[in-house]
Structure formats: C-alpha cells, structure tokens
Amino acid sequence: RVVVGTKVDQNHVNWVTAYNMLTGIRFCVSRTNAKMDRELTDADFDAKHKFSFDITGNELTPSAKYDFKFKDYAPWVFRHLRGRFRLDPADYLVSLTSKYILSELGSPGKSGSFFYFSRDYKYIIKTIHHAEHKFLRKILKDYYNHIRDNPNTLLSQFYGLHRVKIPYGRKIHFVVMNNLFPPHRDIHRTFDLKGSTIGRDFREEDLEKNPRATLKDLNWLRRDASLEFGPTKKKAFIEQMQKDVKLLQRLHIMDYSLLIGIHDLERGNEENLRDKTLQVFQPGGVEEEPGPSMLMRTPSKLESARKAKELRQMIKTQKPVPMDQSSNKMPDELQDPKDPKRNFYFYSDDGGFRATHEDDSPGEEIYYLGIIDCLTHYSLIKRMEHFFKGLANTESQISAIPPERYGDRFVKFISGNTKTKEAAEREKREQAAE
Numbered sequence: 001r002v003v004v005g006t007k008v009d010q011n012h013v014n015w016v017t018a019y020n021m022l023t024g025i026r027f028c029v030s031r032t033n034a035k036m037d038r039e040l041t042d043a044d045f046d047a048k049h050k051f052s053f054d055i056t057g058n059e060l061t062p063s064a065k066y067d068f069k070f071k072d073y074a075p076w077v078f079r080h081l082r083g084r085f086r087l088d089p090a091d092y093l094v095s096l097t098s099k100y101i102l103s104e105l106g107s108p109g110k111s112g113s114f115f116y117f118s119r120d121y122k123y124i125i126k127t128i129h130h131a132e133h134k135f136l137r138k139i140l141k142d143y144y145n146h147i148r149d150n151p152n153t154l155l156s157q158f159y160g161l162h163r164v165k166i167p168y169g170r171k172i173h174f175v176v177m178n179n180l181f182p183p184h185r186d187i188h189r190t191f192d193l194k195g196s197t198i199g200r201d202f203r204e205e206d207l208e209k210n211p212r213a214t215l216k217d218l219n220w221l222r223r224d225a226s227l228e229f230g231p232t233k234k235k236a237f238i239e240q241m242q243k244d245v246k247l248l249q250r251l252h253i254m255d256y257s258l259l260i261g262i263h264d265l266e267r268g269n270e271e272n273l274r275d276k277t278l279q280v281f282q283p284g285g286v287e288e289e290p291g292p293s294m295l296m297r298t299p300s301k302l303e304s305a306r307k308a309k310e311l312r313q314m315i316k317t318q319k320p321v322p323m324d325q326s327s328n329k330m331p332d333e334l335q336d337p338k339d340p341k342r343n344f345y346f347y348s349d350d351g352g353f354r355a356t357h358e359d360d361s362p363g364e365e366i367y368y369l370g371i372i373d374c375l376t377h378y379s380l381i382k383r384m385e386h387f388f389k390g391l392a393n394t395e396s397q398i399s400a401i402p403p404e405r406y407g408d409r410f411v412k413f414i415s416g417n418t419k420t421k422e423a424a425e426r427e428k429r430e431q432a433a434e
C-alpha cells in the first residue's frame with residue numbers, strides 16, 4: 001500500500017487521473033462562477049452536468065491533453081457552500097490548478113480511497129466509493145441546511161463533487177474538501193478518535209519508525225490525554241459537536257471520527273518543517289523516507305512578496321478582534337488576513353483552536369480538529385459487520401453499532417476527554433477521596 005505523499009508528476013501512475021480531475025474542476029468551477037449569483041432552487045440539489053474533453057476541443061469544452069469525461073454535481077449548491085465557507089473563487093481555482101498540482105498520499109485508510117493535496121496544502125481531493133457518492137447527493141440538502149444554520153460546524157467542508165472517467169477506464173468519484181491541518185505549522189501528534197476501543201490501537205512500537213503516525217483511541221487513553229479547553233471553549237466545542245452529531249445520527253451515518261492534530265507551541269516549528277508536515281498525513285506508517293521529489297510548498301518569490309505586502313497592510317489596518325469571538329490570538333504571530341478560516345470559531349487561532357486554561361487564558365497547544373469520514377451510511381455491510389463482530393465482543397465497544405448509539409458513544413467519549421489539566425487533576429483527587 002502506498003502511504004508516502006508523493007508529487008504527482010508526468011511519470012506518476014495517477015498523473016492522467018490527477019490532470020483530468022484538475023482540468024475538469026477548473027472548467028466547471030469557472031463555468032459556474034462566471035454566471036450571476038442567484039438563489040438556490042430544489043433542482044440545484046439534483047443537478048448534474050456531463051462534459052467530454054478531448055485533444056481537439058469542441059464548442060462546449062476547451063482542448064485538453066487527454067480524452068476524458070467529466071461530471072459536475074450540484075454545481076450551484078457547491079458554489080454556495082464555498083461562499084458560506086468564505087472561499088475566494090479565484091484562490092480556489094489557483095490552489096487546485098496551479099502547475100505542479102498535487103501530492104498524493106495514496107490510500108491511508110482501509111477504504112481504498114486516495115487522497116491528494118493541492119499544492120498549497122489547503123485542499124484535499126478524496127476519491128470516494130460510489131455508494132458514498134450516491135449518499136452525499138442524497139443528503140446534500142440536509143448537509144447544506146446544516147452548514148447554513150451552523151457556520152461553525154466541525155463537519156468536513158465539502159467544496160465540490162465530481163466524477164471523472166477515461167475511455168475504457170472506471171468511473172472515479174471524488175470530493176474536494178478542507179485540509180484540517182495547516183501548511184505552516186508542525187503537527188506534533190495526530191489522533192483519529194471514534195470512541196470505540198476495538199481495533200483502535202496504533203502499535204506503540206511502530207511510533208519510533210513513524211513518529212507522526214495517526215494514533216487512535218487506545219493510544220489516547222494510554223496517554224491520559226485530553227482536549228484542554230477551559231469552560232468557554234469547552235462549552236462551545238461540545239455544543240457544536242452535539243449539533244453536528246445529531247445531524248449524522250438523523251442521517252444514519254456512522255464510522256466517522258474526530259481528527260485531531262496537535263501543535264505544541266513550546267516546540268514550535270522544528271527544522272525540516274516541510275517534510276514533517278507531510279508525514280503527518282501518513283496514517284498507515286512511513287514506508288519510505290520522504291525523498292526530494294516530494295514537492296511541498298516552497299512559496300515563490302512573488303508569493304512571498306505578496307504575503308509580506310499583505311502583512312504590512314494588515315498591521316496598518318488591524319482591528320481588535322471582538323471578545324465574544326474570544327479566539328486567543330497569537331500574540332506575536334500575524335495571521336494571514338486572507339485566510340477564510342479566520343472567520344470560523346474553531347479555526348480562528350491561526351487555522352486551529354487553541355487550548356485554554358480554567359480561567360480561559362490561552363494554553364500551550366493549538367488543536368486542528370474536525371469530524372471526518374462522514375459519508376458512511378449504516379448500510380447492509382455495516383449491519384453484517386455488526387453481526388459478526390457482535391458475536392465476539394461486547395456491543396458497547398465495537399465500532400459498527402447503529403448510528404444512534406455510535407453518535408452517543410462518540411459524543412460521550414469526546415466530551416469526557418475534554419478538560420483542562422487543572423480539571424483533570426481535580427477529578428483525580430476527587431476520585432481518590434471517594
């Protein structure tokens with residue numbers, strides 16, 4: 001299984017697929033965004049448009065390097081979703097279609113999905129199973145309404161849903177979504193938590209080989225870890241998680257997890273940041289040393305100059321952040337004023353959510369977190385898994401329990417593990433006293 005992030009260049013096996021994906025996205029997004037904005041209609045949720053690309057081009061599509069077919073699903077809905085997530089249309093296109101495009105993570109999960117990062121590391125393209133694709137289309141309206149009513153949702157942000165097919169090839173469905181992790185900060189620990197213990201263990205011995213592996217529930221418990229949020233952030237976080245999970249329960253979704261990347265501010269960014277950030281995304285373990293071919297974002301001179309100019313501008317015009325959005329701003333670090341994440345509570349501390357103490361004063365870690373992998377419907381397969389696993393294990397521990405209980409267990413586990421160090425110690429003393 002390929003697990004190392006590799007640059008997808010002309011020699012890469014998936015070059016043609018990646019090229020076609022990006023060409024299709026560029027065409028479809030420009031096409032929709034060129035039109036005057038308008039309100040969504042019911043028909044927008046079911047819409048799909050098919051395009052044929054070929055080397056000569058035709059009246060509808062420009063010429064492309066390869067022959068392929070591309071389908072764009074619910075383009076207006078996704079345009080509005082991108083708007084709600086405050087993405088700038090031009091930035092979105094540049095990120096996804098600049099020349100040395102993507103790096104591929106291969107297939108980190110068990111599902112066989114492939115992950116590609118946009119060059120600037122902001123977006124992830126995830127190939128999804130046909131069933132997940134059909135399911136997303138089915139729930140799109142519920143998802144949209146939820147995003148509309150919960151701008152601070154923790155759920156994965158979907159920006160596009162497409163299908164690509166080369167002649168005689170199979171149909172590949174994929175979504176474009178947010179990368180939870182930052183391009184510019186080292187992630188020192190990653191956890192993928194479900195609230196289940198069965199099979200939820202990363203072999204600690206393998207950590208040496210792959211110090212940035214994604215750890216799971218049992219590793220979390222073994223470390224006695226918690227999400228260190230003081231009262232204000234804890235309340236906001238748990239309330240939002242409950243709302244998000246309610247939706248997932250209502251839609252009979254399960255198997256999702258809370259992905260947490262922890263940046264330790266005291267450690268800060270170590271040398272070799274670029275290689276290390278990439279490794280964070282290798283949940284299956286590093287099987288090869290990352291080589292020099294692994295393009296990562298070295299900003300061009302032009303980009304750096306632009307950024308510097310923006311920062312100068314920002315210093316001049318900086319407004320105080322209202323207290324009610326009390327995201328403990330980095331004192332000495334300026335944030336990218338154009339980063340849309342700044343507008344969202346759980347992503348407003350330099351793209352993440354900073355730990356706080358009992359008195360809500362800023363803590364030593366920034367969490368980059370969100371609920372991911374939320375397109376698995378509690379289908380027949382899951383019911384069968386339930387049946388088989390249920391024979392051997394107690395039900396409260398297996399991961400394939402029905403969506404209602406899955407969600408309750410998830411919320412219980414995460415809430416129970418959200419506490420400051422001070423609170424954790426107090427709890428321990430109280431327990432000892434009993």
Ligand code: ATP
Nearest residue numbers: 108109110111113178179180181192214283372373
């Ligand atoms: P499975 O179904 O076996 O769990 P999957 O192929 O559906 O796997 P996910 O669970 O979605 O994959 O993700 C696998 C890993 O990829 C995560 O543990 C995480 O390390 C990384 N990942 C997924 N989504 C994101 C995201 N939005 N931002 C950052 N990393 C992500």
Ligand code: CA
Nearest residue numbers: 109255257373
């Ligand atoms: Ca998963």
Ligand code: CA
Nearest residue numbers: 109111373376
């Ligand atoms: Ca999955």
